[in-house]
């Protein structure tokens with residue numbers, strides 16, 4: 001068993017098997033919109049063996065030859081007052097550090113509306129002590145992580161308005177080098193909980209590799225200090241990752257600090273409305289909350305949906321009133337149309 005793992009992890013196998021498997025998988029993906037699991041496995045193996053940068057060249061492929069991408073233009077339509085220079089600066093910062101805190105805050109009315117939504121709708125609960133879905137009960141939670149079903153997020157005007165905001169599309173395009181494809185709209189609460197499973201709750205350092213190249217936008221909807229679970233990132237770890245840190249697993253703080261030093265850990269405390277852009281191929285986690293709670297909204301854009309199985313959402317039936325706007329940009333919103 002060990003020998004088999006060593007073989008599939010060897011450079012020889014990477015060139016002989018994983019690169020061709022990834023290439024063939026991408027071709028099939030372009031034709032079918034489905035990723036063969038073996039090609040996804042190969043993508044992750046190439047990254048583990050060859051390191052950051054090794055799969056970036058492929059990230060252009062799934063989208064670049066997608067004829068639809070030429071039809072996906074967007075106008076500058078944003079709730080933020082930004083320039084092209086601003087976007088270039090944000091992109092440079094993410095390229096250098098792996099993250100960038102934007103100098104804009106989410107307007108109070110957006111924070112209020114998203115918080116209302118997160119309070120009113122029933123959530124899926126991780127590590128739940130009771131079956132079924134639950135509305136958040138901050139005084140007596142049934143688990144440490146409540147996530148809103150994406151379907152409910154798509155019914156909401158504010159979430160969709162943010163997902164379409166040209167500031168985020170422009171930054172994603174600048175960083176990814178391709179028309180961004182929306183990959184995820186997500187919102188979740190984290191709470192203190194006895195015996196919280198830190199692995200399951202993304203509260204141990206890890207890196208994401210669900211797609212070839214992607215960018216996440218995090219929005220704090222509660223004030224976040226050291227006690228209620230700030231998001232943490234290791235500066236520069238999106239491009240700097242030694243062999244021993246490229247295994248597919250969670251890492252202890254000790255392992256991370258041994259390699260990067262504590263000085264590269266950025267603990268993102270901030271007021272509600274804070275917007276953070278991050279390449280989560282770098283090491284990140286949420287700190288385990290000691291008290292209070294944190295509510296976060298998240299958008300993710302990728303160069304293509306090649307990779308982890310994704311959820312196709314039928315926007316036409318979920319929110320027929322907005323469907324036509326999304327249909328007009330078939331590459332960005334290919335998950336919804």
Ligand SMILES: O=C(O)CCC(=O)C(=O)O
Pocket residue numbers: 190201202208230231232280284285286287298
């Ligand atoms: O809760 C957090 O801050 C970590 C979230 C995370 O791991 C992710 O969004 O990829």
